[in-house]
Amino acid sequence: xxxxxxxxxxxxxxxxxxxxxxxxxxxxxxxxxxxxxxxxxxxxxxxxxxxxxxxxxxxxxxxxxxxxxxxxxxxxxxxxxxxxxxxxxxxxxxxxxxxxxxxxxxxxxxxxxxxxxxxxxxxxxxxxxxxxxxxxxxxxxxxxxxxxxxxxxxxxxxxxxxxxxxxxxxxxxxxxxxxxxxxxxxxxxxxxxxxxxxxxxxxxxxxxxxxxxxxxxxxxxxxxxxxxxxxxxxxxxxxxxxxxxxxxxxxxxxxxxxxxxxxxxxxxxxxxxxxxxxxxxxxxxxxxxxxxxxxxxxxxxxxxxxxxxxxxxxxxxxxxxxxxxxxxxxxxxxxxxxxxxxxxxxxxxxxxxxxxxxxxxxxxxxxxxxxxxxxxxxxxxxxxxxxxxxxxxxxxxxxxxxxxxxxxxxxxxxxxxxxxxxxxxxxxxxxxxxxxxxxxxxxxxxxxxxxxxxxxxxxxxxxxxxxxxxxxxxxxxxxxxxxxxxxxxxxxxxxxxxxxxxxxxxxxxxxxxxxxxxxxxxxxxxxxxxxxxxxxxxxxxxxxxxxxxxxxxxxxxxxxxxxxxxxxxxxxxxxxxxxxxxxxxxxxxxxxxxxxxxxxxxxxxxxxxxxxxxxxxxxxxxxxxxxxxxxxxxxxxxxxxxxxxxxxxxxxxxxxxxxxxxxxxxxxxxxxxxxxxxxxxxxxxxxxxxxxxxxxxxxxxxxxxxxxxxxxxxxxxxxxxxxxxxxxxxxxxxxxxxxxxxxxxxxxxxxxxxxxxxxxxxxxxxxxxxxxxxxxxxxxxxxxxxxxxxxxxxxxxxxxxxxxxxxxxxxxxxxxxxxxxxxxxxxxxxxxxxxxxxxxxxxxxxxxxxxxxxxxxxxxxxxxxxxxxxxxxxxxxxxxxxxx
Numbered sequence: 015x016x017x018x019x020x021x022x023x024x025x026x027x028x029x030x031x032x033x034x035x036x037x038x039x040x041x042x043x044x045x046x047x048x049x050x051x052x053x054x055x056x057x058x059x060x061x062x063x064x065x066x067x068x069x070x071x072x073x074x075x076x077x078x079x080x081x082x083x084x085x086x087x088x089x090x091x092x093x094x095x096x097x098x099x100x101x102x103x104x105x106x107x108x109x110x111x112x113x114x115x116x117x118x119x120x121x122x123x124x125x126x127x128x129x130x131x132x133x134x135x136x137x138x139x140x141x142x143x144x145x146x147x148x149x150x151x152x153x154x155x156x157x158x159x160x161x162x163x164x165x166x167x168x169x170x171x172x173x174x175x176x177x178x179x180x181x182x183x184x185x186x187x188x189x190x191x192x193x194x195x196x197x198x199x200x201x202x203x204x205x206x207x208x209x210x211x212x213x214x215x216x217x218x219x220x221x222x223x224x225x226x227x228x229x230x231x232x233x234x235x236x237x238x239x240x241x242x243x244x245x246x247x248x249x250x251x252x253x254x255x256x257x258x259x260x261x262x263x264x265x266x267x268x269x270x271x272x273x274x275x276x277x278x279x280x281x282x283x284x285x286x287x288x289x290x291x292x293x294x295x296x297x298x299x300x301x302x303x304x305x306x307x308x309x310x311x312x313x314x315x316x317x318x319x320x321x322x323x324x325x326x327x328x329x330x331x332x333x334x335x336x337x338x339x340x341x342x343x344x345x346x347x348x349x350x351x352x353x354x355x356x357x358x359x360x361x362x363x364x365x366x367x368x369x370x371x372x373x374x375x376x377x378x379x380x381x382x383x384x385x386x387x388x389x390x391x392x393x394x395x396x397x398x399x400x401x402x403x404x405x406x407x408x409x410x411x412x413x414x415x416x417x418x419x420x421x422x423x424x425x426x427x428x429x430x431x432x433x434x435x436x437x438x439x440x441x442x443x444x445x446x447x448x449x450x451x452x453x454x455x456x457x458x459x460x461x462x463x464x465x466x467x468x469x470x471x472x473x474x475x476x477x478x479x480x481x482x483x484x485x486x487x488x489x490x491x492x493x494x495x496x497x498x499x500x501x502x503x504x505x506x507x508x509x510x511x512x513x514x515x516x517x518x519x520x521x522x523x524x525x526x527x528x529x530x531x532x533x534x535x536x537x538x539x540x541x542x543x544x545x546x547x548x549x550x551x552x553x554x555x556x557x558x559x560x561x562x563x564x565x566x567x568x569x570x571x572x573x574x575x576x577x578x579x580x581x582x583x584x585x586x587x588x589x590x591x592x593x594x595x596x597x598x599x600x601x602x603x604x605x606x607x608x609x610x611x612x613x614x615x616x617x618x619x620x621x622x623x624x625x626x627x628x629x630x631x632x633x634x635x636x637x638x639x640x641x642x643x644x645x646x647x648x649x650x651x652x653x654x655x656x657x658x659x660x661x662x663x664x665x666x667x668x669x670x671x672x673x674x675x676x677x678x679x680x681x682x683x684x685x686x687x688x689x690x691x692x693x694x695x696x697x698x699x700x701x702x703x704x705x706x707x708x709x710x711x712x713x714x715x716x717x718x719x720x721x722x723x724x725x726x727x728x729x730x731x732x733x734x735x736x737x738x739x740x741x742x743x744x745x746x747x748x749x750x751x752x753x754x755x756x757x758x759x760x761x762x763x764x765x766x767x768x769x770x771x772x773x774x775x776x777x778x779x780x781x782x783x784x785x786x787x788x789x790x791x792x793x794x795x796x797x798x799x800x801x802x803x804x805x806x807x808x809x810x811x812x813x814x815x816x817x818x819x820x821x822x823x824x825x826x827x828x829x830x831x832x833x834x835x836x837x838x839x840x841x842x843x844x845x846x847x848x849x850x851x852x853x854x855x856x857x858x859x860x861x862x863x864x865x866x867x868x869x870x871x872x873x874x875x876x877x878x879x880x881x882x883x884x885x886x887x888x889x890x891x892x893x894x895x896x897x898x
Contacts, residue, residue, distance in 0.1 A: 051082070051116040051124045052196045053103070053132075057184065057203075071263045073180040074203065077105045078138070082116045083131040083152070085161035087189070095129065095160040098122055100152045105134075124195040129161045130188050133168065133234060134201050135181035141171035141231050165235040169242055170204050170268070173230045177252020178205060178266040185234045198367075202316045204232050205266040208304055209320045210285065212259040214344070218326040220256040221297055222288035225249045225265050226338060227281060232268030232315065241271040246281065250334070253288075267304075272311040273530050275303055277342045282311050285321060286337055287344075291329040298330030299337035300344050307342060309526040312505055322347040327603070341607040348525075366399045367392035368456040376463045376568040381437040385560060385569055386422075386430055386511075387460070391453055399454035402426055406450035406457075413447035417462050439464045474561050474570045481557070483576040485640075485666075487544040491527045492572060494559050496536030505531060505538055507562050513571070515554040521545045522555055522574065547576050580666040582638040583690065583698060585621065585674075590630050590788075601633060608708070610729040610748040615703065623676045623704040625683050625732060626739065626789025626896060630708065633674040640666035642693040651686025653677065655702065664693065679789070680704040681739075683732065706731045707894075709787035711746055714775040715851050715889040721778070730787060730894075735835040735843060736806050739896040744774025744846060744861075745785045746892075751844070754827070759847040761857050761873055764829040765818070766844070776851035776889040782862040786894035792864035793895045797881040803895050804861075804869045804881055807833055811845070813877025831859065831871045831879065847873050851889035860890035 057075040084098040099119030105112065118124055133140075136148060145151040156164055170183035186199040212220035231244035254264045267283050275282040284303045291298060304319055305311035313319070325345040331337040369390035377383050389403055405421060408414050416437065422430040431451070439445055445464040450457045477493040496503055510524045527539025542557060553576040561568045587604050588595040598604045602618035605611070614620070624630040637643060644661040647654070654676055662670040674688075683705040690698045711724040731742040731750040742750035749756040749771040758772040777785055786792060795804025810833045812819070818826040825832065825842070832844045849856035857874035867883040868890055 050195070051118060051190075052113060053080070053082070053116050054113045054196065054198045055080075055132075055186070055201055057201045074182060074207070074263060076180045076182075077112075077134045077184070077201070078181045079103065079135060080105055080114065080116075081133040081136050081148070081152070083133070083156065083164060084119055084122065085129040085131070085164070087127040087129055088161075089127070095162065097157055097159060097161075097164065100156075102148075125193055127192040128190045130190055130197065131161070131164060131168070131235070132186040132188075132199060132201070134184035134186075136170075136183070138181055139170040139172060139183035139204075141169035143169075166233075168234040169231045170234055171231045172228075172268070173245075173247055175247065175249055175251040177225065177249035177254075178228070179252075179264075182266060183232070183234065187235065204234055204315045205268055206304075206313045206315065207263065207318045208265040208267065208285065209263070209318070210256070210261040210265075210287065210323070211320060212256070212289075212323045214323050214326050215259060217292045218323065218344075219290040220259050220261075220287070220323070221290065222253050222255055223261045223265060224253055224286040224334065225267050225283065226286050226301075226334075227270075227279075227283045229268040229270050229283070236315070241269055244268075248338075256289075267313065269315045269317075270311055270313040272305075275305055275309065275311050277301060277303060277307070278339050283313055284338075286334045287323075287330075288334075289326075289330075291326055294329065296329075298332065299334050300326075300330040301337045301340060301342070302344065302346055304348070306348055306525050307346075309528070310530060312526075314506060319348060366394045366397075366454060366456065368403065368451070368453045368458060370451050370458050370460065372460075372562060373458065374461045374463070375433055376465065377435045378568075378570060379439040379465055379467045381435050381439075383569060383571070384432050384434040384513075386432050389429055389431060389451060401454065402428075403451060403453040405431060406452060408447050408449050410445075410447035416445045416464060417447045419449050419460070419462075433460070433462060435464050439466055442466055474559065474568050476557075476559065476570050476572045478572065480573045481542055481575070483544040483547070483574070484579040484581055485547040485577070486580065486582050487521075487546045487576070489541045489543040491529060492540050492542055492557070493527075493529075494538040494540065494561070494570075496538075496561065503536070503538075503561065504533060508538055509560045509562070510540060511558045511560060513556040513558055515556070518549060518553060521547075521553060521576070522557070524557070542574065544574070544576050547578060552577050580638060580640040581692060581696070581698070582636075584636045585700075586634045586636065588632050588634065590627075595632065604727075608727045608729050610743070610750070612731075615729075619700050621674070621700060621702045622706075622708070622729075623680075623702070624707050624788060625680050625704055626707065627787070628676045628679055628704070630788050635672040635674055637662065637670045637672065637690070638666065638668070639670075639692060640664050644691050645672060645688055646691065648687040648689065648699075651684065651688070651702065654680075654684060654686060654704065655688060657688070676704055682734070707741065707787035707790055709785075711775070712784060713781050714746060714777050714785070715781065716775070717851070717854070719851055719889070721781070733841075733843075735833070736803070738803065739790075740843075741787075741790060741894045743772060744848075744891045744893055745777070746775030747772045751846075753842065754844060757844045757846065759830070759873070760849060760855050761829045761847055764827060764873070766827040766830055772846065773848055774846070774891050776848075777862065777892050778889050779862070779886060782890075782892050785892045786897075789897055790894035791897040792862050792892065793869075794865070795863040795869055795881045796865075796867060797883065802863070804863050807845075808869060808871075808879055808881060810834070811871060811879050813871075813873070813879075815877065829857070829873045831873055831877070845871060846891065848891055850885075860888065861893050862890055 080103045081100055083100045086093050086096045086098060088094050101117045103114050103116050105114055140148050142151050143155055145154060159167060172178050183204040184201040185204055186201045188197050188199050190197050210223050226248040227246050228249060229244050230247055231242050233242055254261050270283045272282045282303045284301050287300045287302055288297050302321055304313060323344055323346050327343050330343055331340050371388040375385050405419055408417055419433045421428055422432055444466050447462045448459055450459050475495045477495055481490050494508055512522050521544060523543045525541050527541050529539040531538045555574045556571045557574055558569055558571040585601045587598040587601040589598050641664040645657045656675045658673045685703050687699060687701045707730045708727060711726050711728055713723045716722050732739045733742050749769050751757055754766050756769055756772045757766060759768045793804045794802030811831050814825050814827055814830045818828050820826040830844055832842045834842050845859050847859045850860050859871045861869045867881055870880055870882055872878040
């Protein structure tokens with residue numbers, strides 16, 4: 015038997031999502047009176063439904079005001095979709111349902127056909143677009159817009175550091191039929207709710223949470239997406255205290271979308287979490303992005319997101335600002351839910367509503383596929399339907415031969431039905447069938463299609479279509495490939511489901527994939543994670559992906575196996591300290607915190623060695639395998655790497671340790687790798703770099719002229735100049751220089767791009783003497799000596815002048831000093847200009863020399879240069895050279 019579990023996301027803490035919109039199928043029976051519109055409303059999550067278990071809190075249902083915008087119907091004889099005016103209604107209610115009478119614009123009739131937009135709590139949240147007030151906005155900016163244009167234009171705004179709270183921006187829209195003055199709508203919040211739960215209570219006490227990188231605007235409707243161009247702000251004044259290790263229904267933000275997130279970026283909506291680590295009495299701070307780590311962010315309106323802290327690895331930062339720019343130090347799960355899949359309610363004249371999660375289901379040609387649909391019922395307060403909902407018989411040629419449709423049980427509180435394809439479709443034609451879901455006098459038709467093998471109508475495939483895990487579990491990526499007529503599909507339209515075979519369930523979880531989605535190409539990526547295997551029998555499951563577009567569904571599924579084979583590998587880093595080595599933990603965790611890496615070089619399968627200090631790092635690779643294994647270098651790197659031992663026999667209960675080192679310095683650097691090959695032919699590959707230098711930043715002088723110490727590890731690339739290796743950036747910089755890329759200057763009109771990340775930091779003489787990484791030192795250079803590295807640089811230093819010197823074979827940039835260090839190919843080093851610590855805007859560059867003095871060079875007015883020993887008490891920058 016197959017057990018069905020929804021894996022899209024855990025629903026531990028989320029809004030109740032009741033309905034998407036409302037249709038008036040017939041007259042509501044409301045007597046037209048006093049020329050006003052009768053507005054019956056409900057707020058999403060206001061009533062509890064067993065499926066979702068958590069209802070919205072009272073302040074999340076609060077409505078103070080409602081603006082109703084009137085647009086003529088699309089079929090109007092003379093002015094289709096034209097704006098006719100607006101009306102403001104005072105509600106002042108914190109209940110999930112209610113009604114209010116709405117005055118129409120002058121001269122208009124309530125019983126005409128209307129397209130209506132509803133803006134709730136707009137007084138507190140309106141984006142005024144440079145207008146003085148909402149009246150001016152709706153009169154001057156909206157009056158010339160059609161219904162669709164208004165949906166694409168209207169926005170909410172919040173820019174205060176105090177943090178977002180009730181009343182929350184909400185909206186709804188409806189088409190009102192003629193001959194009735196009643197409208198039933200469902201308000202949706204235009205913000206996302208963010209909760210926090212601490213499960214790492216053994217070594218962490220959750221104290222406070224703040225929202226940072228919150229968008230300042232959000233659309234009021236979903237016509238063009240949820241993510242307008244806007245600024246970002248930090249809710250620094252909204253410090254929410256945890257209660258019983260939780261923060262619930264206190265934090266909100268506008269929707270946000272970031273394709274590639276970074277734990278230190280300034281665009282991903284994130285939390286600053288305060289708490290005490292490992293019993294400490296001191297509060298430290300951590301940043302957590304509101305999305306899976308190293309994945310895209312899709313923060314949706316009316317969605318609920320719970321950050322569940324599962325592990326804290328170390329103490330955080332001393333301040334919120336430091337945490338905002340620091341590597342991830344805690345592990346977490348994110349459980350999210352949104353209402354994108356819910357179907358549309360149909361109401362009877364008494365206000366009873368029936369909805370089905372999808373009205374069209376499309377299967378591939380394979381038989382024995384099942385899709386579960388949810389049925390929603392909303393009872394009238396005055397004349398409720400008392401009987402159960404029922405299914406009508408299948409209609410269509412041989413429908414019952416090809417399909418089945420059944421309630422999941424006969425229980426009165428059953429909310430689900432299942433539709434299934436019974437046999438393969440090996441014909442040249444698609445198979446069709448229909449049936450009705452009926453409740454009282456309301457019926458909703460459901461259409462079923464089983465595609466033929468050659469059909470191109472909106473189908474999906476999975477790459478790969480089979481996944482296999484071993485005993486320890488782990489994560490693999492699967493691609494959902496949309497084919498045929500799909501268009502405009504987003505990740506929110508894809509729901510993953512697990513179908514477990516056998517008695518064991520809940521051993522798979524799904525989340526966003528590592529590879530960025532490509533919606534334009536119809537490619538969406540998911541990570542499938544299997545838990546550790548402990549039962550002794552092989553596991554089997556199917557992962558089903560359900561793609562929805564409007565009332566259409568398409569499905570595909572992949573087989574998942576997990577066997578009892580053991581292949582565990584963990585690589586740990588040791589760093590030299592004096593004559594011994596100190597243990598640094600997992601190499602992947604160490605390098606994920608290093609600053610200055612190029613893209614992807616901090617990933618878990620990358621190992622690094624220092625180019626001039628080959629013994630600075632060594633690694634211990636711990637292998638536990640039920641099969642024999644052997645370690646081999648990839649082609650071209652066999653002479654660079656040592657493995658001791660290089661092979662082992664299979665023993666699932668014994669851990670083998672392989673020491674990995676490099677053989678020598680690397681004059682020009684290299685990239686290579688190695689792989690572990692098991693007796694069944696499976697290989698696990700790792701990438702190795704011996705390219706640059708590493709060092710803790712240590713003591714330096716900050717911009718406030720105060721001596722501070724940093725424990726951050728920095729990576730520095732290298733380049734060869736005058737037969738020696740030089741660091742490609744100043745000490746403390748995170749960007750290496752390649753021509754004009756990665757260049758820093760404080761001269762505002764030099765015509766050359768300046769990158770602040772290439773600046774670095776300032777050092778006193780004593781600090782500079784200890785600043786260079788192993789294998790490197792300060793360049794030598796004493797005035798009139800002529801035998802140091804700075805002497806050569808000074809002799810070859812060229813000033814571009816006030817207008818550039820391109821005409822003389824130089825560069826077009828003004829106010830730069832540079833060295834041409836290779837004629838074939840032509841390469842130039844542009845020396846950075848950062849003044850000195852107390853005068854950073856000065857258009858001089860200063861770089862410390864070894865022992866005494868420094869190299870200086872002017873860029874703005876004269877092009878002076880030299881090696882000086884006076885002003886040796888200044889704090890200036892450091893560039894390092896190979897120490898031999």
